[in-house]
Amino acid sequence: MSAAPDKRERDLDAEQEIDLGRLWRATISRWWLLLIGFVAGAIIGLLVSLGGGKQWKATTEIYLGSPLAPNAGSQIVSPPTSLALATTYANSEAALRYTAAHSGIPTAQLRGKIGVKPILGLTGTKVGQPAPLMLLSVTGAKAGRVQHAADVLANQIVKVFLPYASQKIAVLQAEVTTDQSQLAGINRRLKQAEGAESSLAGSPASSQVFSNYQVVIASLADQRLGLQSDMNTALQQIAAANNIEQARVVAPALSLNQGGPSRRSGVVIGAIIGFLLGLLAAVFWEPVATQVRSHQA
Numbered sequence: 001m002s003a004a005p006d007k008r009e010r011d012l013d014a015e016q017e018i019d020l021g022r023l024w025r026a027t028i029s030r031w032w033l034l035l036i037g038f039v040a041g042a043i044i045g046l047l048v049s050l051g052g053g054k055q056w057k058a059t060t061e062i063y064l065g066s067p068l069a070p071n072a073g074s075q076i077v078s079p080p081t082s083l084a085l086a087t088t089y090a091n092s093e094a095a096l097r098y099t100a101a102h103s104g105i106p107t108a109q110l111r112g113k114i115g116v117k118p119i120l121g122l123t124g125t126k127v128g129q130p131a132p133l134m135l136l137s138v139t140g141a142k143a144g145r146v147q148h149a150a151d152v153l154a155n156q157i158v159k160v161f162l163p164y165a166s167q168k169i170a171v172l173q174a175e176v177t178t179d180q181s182q183l184a185g186i187n188r189r190l191k192q193a194e195g196a197e198s199s200l201a202g203s204p205a206s207s208q209v210f211s212n213y214q215v216v217i218a219s220l221a222d223q224r225l226g227l228q229s230d231m232n233t234a235l236q237q238i239a240a241a242n243n244i245e246q247a248r249v250v251a252p253a254l255s256l257n258q259g260g261p262s263r264r265s266g267v268v269i270g271a272i273i274g275f276l277l278g279l280l281a282a283v284f285w286e287p288v289a290t291q292v293r294s295h296q297a
Helices: 003-029 031-049 079-090 093-103 143-161 163-200 204-245 263-296
Strands: 056-063 114-118 121-123 126-129 133-140 248-257
Touching: 003 031, 003 263, 031 263, 056 143, 079 093, 079 114, 079 133, 079 143, 093 143, 133 143, 133 248, 143 163, 143 248, 163 204
Parallel strands: none
Antiparallel strands: 056 133, 056 248, 114 133, 121 126
8 A cells, every 4th residue: 555655756756856857958958048147137237226226315413503682691592492493494495495506406306305303412311402403414316416405505594593693793793892992092091191190290289180190090990990891791792602602504514325236236136136037038948939839830
């Protein structure tokens, strides 16, 4: 009873050997199909890798500023509000058209390719506190253009947040200029009064005049001290406006490759796929040809 199963197993093994032998002979006899598939696949893979499939992302860092109230020191606009305003403007149609006009990238290609991400600050041991910092990114097919577009848009966002700090600096600078002019006049008058006082020193006939000059000198010295204090305060406020309140681009945009097939990987993948297709063509060449001849007959 065991002879029948053994015979079926031997027949199955023989059929498998025949099939493998037929496949091997078909592959060897039509080796040129494998070669054609290998070469054609490598060429197609190279062309695909050179076809602009890569994406570049340019990212820049922007400080939105922290406007302070005059003579108070408290913030006028909170960081979340500044971030919301900047995000809304960066994705507005006006910003898209401005960036497109100055970067050479069509508006349609910029739409949906601009990203804004807030940079969270630190407060003690807590992470995630809002800060007036944001990352602006532009994605596209050409590294140079997306980098220029990110810089253009970043500078435009800075201009939107500049007016308050710029006007405050202009007013403070005008105050400093006025104080400097008044100080120059006071120093001139003080020098004249001190010279006149020196010439009257030791003269008993002019003691009253001498005393009057002393009063004038003391008054001028007080005025000079007050002007110097005002000017120093204005200079400190200008420094704060420049370094804290004024928006600026912290880091210029740099483009990074976001992936896509390299030339080598494209050639290798294409060659492997072409080789496999050539192998299938060599294996099925004879059965397909037989079917075609039978239908023609």
